[in-house]
Amino acid sequence: MSAATQFHTDADRTTADEPRRAFIRKALHGYEIKRDESKAAFSDWQQARDAAAAIKYEGVNRLDAYLREFEEKFTARGGKVFWASTSAQAREYIQTLAREREVKSIIKSKAMTSEEIHLNEALEQDGYEVVESDLGEFIQQLKHEPPYHFVFPCMHLKRDEISALFEKELGSAPTDSPEELTMIARRFLRRQYLKADLGISGANFIVAETGMISITENEGNARLTTAMPRIHIALVGIEKVIPKLADLALLLPMLAIGGTGQHLTCYNSMYGGPRQEGEVDGPEEFHVVLLDNHRTRLLADAQQRDALHCIRCGACLNVCPIFKNIGGHAYGTTYQGPIGSVITPHFRGLQDWKHLSAASSLCGACTEACPVKIDIHHHLLHNRRNAVAEKKVWWERIIWFGFVQLMSRPWAYRLSTRFAPLGQWLHPFLQNSGLDPLHAWTSTREFPQAATTSFGDLWRARKVGSK
Amino acid sequence: MRVTLFVPCFIDSLYPGVAMAMVKVIERLGHEVDYPEGQTCCGQPPFNSGYWDEARAVAERQLAVFRDAEVVVSGSGSCGAMFKVFYPELFAKTAQESAAQALSAKTYEFSEFLVSKLGVRDVGATFEGKVTFHDGCHGLRELGTKAAPRELLRHVKGLELIEMGEAEACCGFGGMFAVKFPQISTAMAEVKCNSIVETGVEYVVSNDSSCLMQIQGYLSRHSPRVVKSLHLAEVLART
Amino acid sequence: MSGDREAILGRIAEALREEAPRHHEHVGNGRHASAAPAFQQWLPPVGASHAARLELFSQLCEVLRTEFKHCANANAAAKHIAALAKEGNWRRIALHAGELNDAVAAHLPPTLDLMRIESGYDRDALESCDAGLTECESLVAQTGSVCVTSRSSGGRTLSVLPPHHIVLARENQLVADLTAAYAELAQKYGSSYPSFLGFISGPSRTGDIERILVLGAHGPRRLTILLVP
Ligand code: SF4
Numbered sequence: 001m002s003a004a005t006q007f008h009t010d011a012d013r014t015t016a017d018e019p020r021r022a023f024i025r026k027a028l029h030g031y032e033i034k035r036d037e038s039k040a041a042f043s044d045w046q047q048a049r050d051a052a053a054a055i056k057y058e059g060v061n062r063l064d065a066y067l068r069e070f071e072e073k074f075t076a077r078g079g080k081v082f083w084a085s086t087s088a089q090a091r092e093y094i095q096t097l098a099r100e101r102e103v104k105s106i107i108k109s110k111a112m113t114s115e116e117i118h119l120n121e122a123l124e125q126d127g128y129e130v131v132e133s134d135l136g137e138f139i140q141q142l143k144h145e146p147p148y149h150f151v152f153p154c155m156h157l158k159r160d161e162i163s164a165l166f167e168k169e170l171g172s173a174p175t176d177s178p179e180e181l182t183m184i185a186r187r188f189l190r191r192q193y194l195k196a197d198l199g200i201s202g203a204n205f206i207v208a209e210t211g212m213i214s215i216t217e218n219e220g221n222a223r224l225t226t227a228m229p230r231i232h233i234a235l236v237g238i239e240k241v242i243p244k245l246a247d248l249a250l251l252l253p254m255l256a257i258g259g260t261g262q263h264l265t266c267y268n269s270m271y272g273g274p275r276q277e278g279e280v281d282g283p284e285e286f287h288v289v290l291l292d293n294h295r296t297r298l299l300a301d302a303q304q305r306d307a308l309h310c311i312r313c314g315a316c317l318n319v320c321p322i323f324k325n326i327g328g329h330a331y332g333t334t335y336q337g338p339i340g341s342v343i344t345p346h347f348r349g350l351q352d353w354k355h356l357s358a359a360s361s362l363c364g365a366c367t368e369a370c371p372v373k374i375d376i377h378h379h380l381l382h383n384r385r386n387a388v389a390e391k392k393v394w395w396e397r398i399i400w401f402g403f404v405q406l407m408s409r410p411w412a413y414r415l416s417t418r419f420a421p422l423g424q425w426l427h428p429f430l431q432n433s434g435l436d437p438l439h440a441w442t443s444t445r446e447f448p449q450a451a452t453t454s455f456g457d458l459w460r461a462r463k464v465g466s467k
Numbered sequence: 468m469r470v471t472l473f474v475p476c477f478i479d480s481l482y483p484g485v486a487m488a489m490v491k492v493i494e495r496l497g498h499e500v501d502y503p504e505g506q507t508c509c510g511q512p513p514f515n516s517g518y519w520d521e522a523r524a525v526a527e528r529q530l531a532v533f534r535d536a537e538v539v540v541s542g543s544g545s546c547g548a549m550f551k552v553f554y555p556e557l558f559a560k561t562a563q564e565s566a567a568q569a570l571s572a573k574t575y576e577f578s579e580f581l582v583s584k585l586g587v588r589d590v591g592a593t594f595e596g597k598v599t600f601h602d603g604c605h606g607l608r609e610l611g612t613k614a615a616p617r618e619l620l621r622h623v624k625g626l627e628l629i630e631m632g633e634a635e636a637c638c639g640f641g642g643m644f645a646v647k648f649p650q651i652s653t654a655m656a657e658v659k660c661n662s663i664v665e666t667g668v669e670y671v672v673s674n675d676s677s678c679l680m681q682i683q684g685y686l687s688r689h690s691p692r693v694v695k696s697l698h699l700a701e702v703l704a705r706t
Numbered sequence: 707m708s709g710d711r712e713a714i715l716g717r718i719a720e721a722l723r724e725e726a727p728r729h730h731e732h733v734g735n736g737r738h739a740s741a742a743p744a745f746q747q748w749l750p751p752v753g754a755s756h757a758a759r760l761e762l763f764s765q766l767c768e769v770l771r772t773e774f775k776h777c778a779n780a781n782a783a784a785k786h787i788a789a790l791a792k793e794g795n796w797r798r799i800a801l802h803a804g805e806l807n808d809a810v811a812a813h814l815p816p817t818l819d820l821m822r823i824e825s826g827y828d829r830d831a832l833e834s835c836d837a838g839l840t841e842c843e844s845l846v847a848q849t850g851s852v853c854v855t856s857r858s859s860g861g862r863t864l865s866v867l868p869p870h871h872i873v874l875a876r877e878n879q880l881v882a883d884l885t886a887a888y889a890e891l892a893q894k895y896g897s898s899y900p901s902f903l904g905f906i907s908g909p910s911r912t913g914d915i916e917r918i919l920v921l922g923a924h925g926p927r928r929l930t931i932l933l934v935p
Contacts, residue, residue, distance in 0.1 A: 249884035279862075378729075388518055455478065
């Protein structure tokens, strides 16, 4: 089944699930309240957005220079950098490293890049035990299901579903307390941290100036993942680079507010190299895998390049009426929601993924929410245009040809407005049949009664009358 | 002032009363209304579908029709945004670029025209009833119109304005989106209409007839009680 | 081995030949970003005086569920820790060597086992400690955060593995905002930063299940900051 057909099927199913939609809506409403509180504390949120956007613009538009600077600083302190053009290269590097270092147990903190390159599957095939440590990711891993939302992986699940899952997979006693469920996971994962010899993380930012990566989280799982195993690998998209360490003083709060609504996330950690001389712990080896995987393709599209400014906060999903109604899984992508609909066509092919750009009312709530001011909803429009420029759909072409004939000839247009009431008089005979041209509308909504006289005709009559 | 009306195709044939109401309000304020023959559609349907060449062909027509207008006023925030925001992009680097920019500069959405351009808040209207206001997304986010319609409604005698929850949420119309993805579009309408019905109002008012087509379409089929949709101009026209 | 370095850098250089429009300067209400954004001014105000900042910090601690306490001296701090130990039936706490840590540790009751980690430690032993006692780099008024580093705070693990993290800080370690905290780090370490820098804002938490706040997801369930003059 094509991705587009699958999308239609899934979206039809999920939009019919009103209880789940209400559940998601309620959760995101809570987020909005908290976010607005944190925003309100700012002296000027809009100016802060401008400044954040300017930082990301600088990073992305001098990407090569900043990546070089990062590499130089990072390797000077004993870190290793691997540049991966493709997901296969990234996977192979990590698989080879795990084999050569005789790794036995792998713990992971949240990394969407690893979802992107299907790293877990590859490592599991090699026989490693790979455990996700972020609570939401851990739950999704047990459920054998991809994350529902790239910031809130299991936001669609209710506590009884999680309890049943834990009971089945971990043998724990059923409970309806989120606290107890969290503690079950905590106890299980503690053992994994102590045992793991490889920790894999993502990163929210790459800092060129000081050769560091920055990781934002609430749970402390990333801190443990990067502290305890003897090897740390961070798998990071190349676009994450920012010029200066102190830029984080703005970007960390922006990320938190966009993401969870908190004024700052619980743990914001910067890592520059493996354990250094005189330090008591930390990994012996620290590798950063810089992942391209078609990011340079998006970079080459100057008009949409700002989509690479994305800090993956999730704000655009949280406010998106499409996301709220179809849910995260219907997208069928690693990155859900508006930003996912913008970038997935660049990563995985425009013709196969253009339906996501069409599946938007272009309301612009995403753009308004984005802390780095990406022109998200206009890029959906640009994707639509680019898809057509590349390849027109024959029947659409016929429709729009007819449309142009009608709308660029006022007499033809006027004639059509006079026939509209007639068409509508005939409509009931076709309604609910396959021949009904308005079926897509009338199956769920009433169509307005066309006026017997158009405004144009009313106006002319009025003019004649007043003469 | 000589005010040139832009009556988008669907208002022309489905909601002529809305355009008539605009005429009434503007004339009542002592201005002359002009409606140039030959205007059809702003070209948004093909534009939003990615068919920009086709959109341009239709849009060119409007550039010509409105060339000599002093100010252009639209009863739909969405079609207004097409003139104001998207024409300059559509015609960028073409021979008509400056014409598109000129049209953009003189186009106003109806409520914004009354409040910002004419400086009027009280148009002398009377309307008995409880209403809630729905922000059309294009008017709200492309044109930045949020306060103007509320200012106008607040000055209508007898009218009680009750804000709905999540007033800024999209109604799910989105042009072709409504028929390409009817289930998603309808789910969005459902959420919107629930917010409307919860306020207990008798009328839902908007400055965009396209949203009202969606909202009324859903309410008529599903609402447990009668809520009528009205364009802002229709409220302001009543005395 | 550095992988596909040249190919990627080549593609980037090629892509960047065309300049990108600055959408962000037009999106929204047409504001313009200043060229050199001194962004601190747009962030939440922190107050001008030390007292105001201290007050803000303490308010944020409350929001974040951090226990924040002024102590008259090292002895008083030790007393507070002893009380916590008694209440929680602690047997052992872990700590690193440091001026403030040592001063406080000297006053702790002998019944409390002290596990010193500076010359290496057993992970299971650390995991079974009841609390970790660390110093810090600074406290950040604007965000209610503690800045720790692998050099000032006993490595990476001590502040996150035990179920209770106790931070000792001096009053003059309070800084206005993250910018000031970064500036201090830069001044102190130059180009040889510790391998780990972190801002801790409250005890570990999650809201992954139905958005209900649970403390102690993976890291400490409790965070206590003791401020000595
Ligand atoms: S596009 Fe903007 S709002 Fe969406 S995730 Fe990225 S940074 Fe956040």
